[in-house]
Amino acid sequence: MDKSYEFEKPTFIKRIKGMLGVDFYRLFHTPVFYIFLIISAIIPAMVLGMTGTTSPNGEITPLYTNTWQIIASNEPMYAVKSISEYANMNMVFIFGGIMISIFIGHDYKSGYVKQLFTTHPKKQDYMISKTLLGTFSMACMCITYLLGGFVAGLICGYSMDVNFGSLVCAILGKIIMSLGWASLYTFLNVLFRKFFGISIASSFFLGTGILIIGVGSVVGNSTMLNLFLYGSSVYACLSSNFVTIIVCLVCSLMWALIYNLIGTLVLSKCDVY
Amino acid sequence: MNAIEIRGLTKSFKGMYALNDLNMNVPVGAIYGFIGENGSGKSTTEKLICGHLVKDKGEIKLFGKDYTDAGVRNSVGALIENAGCFPSSSVWDNLMMQAINLGIKDREKEINRVLKIVRMEDSAKLKFKACSLGMKQRIGIAMALLGDPKLLILDEPINGLDTDGMRIMREVLVDLSKIGITILISSHILGELEKIATHYGIIRGGKMIREISSEEMEKRARVFTRVKIKDTDTCLSLLKEEYNDVRLDEDSILVYDIEDTEKIVEFLIKNGHVVKEIEKNRIGLTEYYIEIMSGKEKN
Secondary structure, eight states: OOOOOOOOOOOHHHHHHHHHHHHHHHHHHSHHHHHHHHHHHHHHHHHHHHOEEEOTTSOEEESOSBGGGGTOOSSOOSSOSSHHHHOSTTHHHHHHHHHHHHHHHHHHHHTHHHHHHHSSOOHHHHHHHHHHHHHHHHHHHHHHHHHHHHHHHHHHTOBOOOOHHHHHHHHHHHHHHHHHHHHHHHHHHHHTTTOHHHHHHHHHHHHTTHHHHHHHHHHOSOGGGGGSHHHHHHHSSTTOOHHHHHHHHHHHHHHHHHHHHHHHHHHHHSOOO | OEEEEEEEEEEEETTEEEEEEEEEEEETTOEEEEEEOTTSSHHHHHHHHTTSSOOSEEEEEETTEETTOHHHHTTEEEEBSBOOOOTTSBHHHHHHHHHHHTTOSSHHHHHHHHHHHTTOGGGTTSBGGGSOHHHHHHHHHHHHHTTOOSEEEEESTTTTOOHHHHHHHHHHHHHHHHTTOEEEEEOSOHHHHHHHOSEEEEEETTEEEEEEEHHHHHHHOOEEEEEEESSHHHHHHHHHHHOSOEEEETTEEEEESOSOHHHHHHHHHHTTOOEEEEEEEEOOHHHHHHHHHHTOOOO
């Protein structure tokens, strides 16, 4: 039986389309995504409605004075002094990190990743697809977060005063930053693929931005911190403008490229197991 | 042409060689039974072919092309260790995801096709975690069959299956072979493998020590007579004096390469022994494998 075989080589577009198709099918057919969307809506509502300081005479003063402070701080505050300066839409990046960890963790735990790599997907396809999936998920979470915060602000009767253009720029900036964060989490989960606990813990730890907060408390509010994911995410604040979006775009793309390249290298040089 | 051609494949884990200069040839259309002891390197070889592990050195060619070629990879299906399905998703959803990944156009038709092959048409809505082990193995094969692969790699697919499960699996594999799919299958259950395999590869210590077709094995198959007798020890010495290859197997004596069983009976009676039971047989895969592994193979 001596016959030669011809095999059609799938193009990069076809491969990515396949991978994204799988990831999005899974995203919409499993409850994890919807649970995180709900969490993203509930958390800002809870923070806005339930946080405050109690004065010695028992009077409760809310931490937030304006609804939109739950979206972003008024100015870029890298080193935070209170929870109200920290707890804003950047929290979505923590939820996103946990969600991506669960997704990639399940890929490895179930053995599905073996099915993927047995066929045509390349390691770079996996990195790109998971990054885009994470970006989309976090962008959706940003929207439910916005809705949750807005509704809670209305119910609590907080001020709605804001520079609408800056608010839009801040939200867009944070949505753009989802790309960089998603690539970081994808990289971390690929790096620690054999250790689900470490994957999720490292995603959570870096997602909190604690490293940049620490550096910020030493060096002050330096714009150099915008080079980092958390820095640019903070930079997208209620005084944002078009430049903010450019800064977020450059930072996010730069890190997405770096993490995808290193992640691809790690996957290519190491065994799947 | 070979569906799989491996030359000098080496893989080590933390300095320990799992495969050491392995060569392998799996002809197109074969059901290749890959056998060896635990830790001999069967799974490592299969994982390397599937691209799950990174080789240290060597060459792997599938249908004459490098195994990393995306085109040829599209024609490989595998069931390695487990089905690789999401437990909380349904059988249908799991198959659908793989079908999307492979870029299959008429996905529903294709999923129904593979479910029919593995006799699971009625179980598509079941959650994967609710399936029995046998069903899970068959779902794994269904996953591997999506997109009409030319090569199927199965790692111990009949392990843990009951008799009925084994029978169904055997029928499925024979059906697949009939439609021209090359199958590489590793298993410890040699009796089952013997019923379906057309070729065998025996691996030990990360090296291929023998590749043989079932036809060749049939030709080489030695005759042996199993004799059960009261005084086994005395009889064994007696038979050893008379015949070249006589071995003790639990409470029986095996006399090799003697076509005429009656002569053995006559000889024993002449020497005052009463034969309780006598049976003539040909050595099968199990015996051949034991011979090879013990270094007693007769060329």
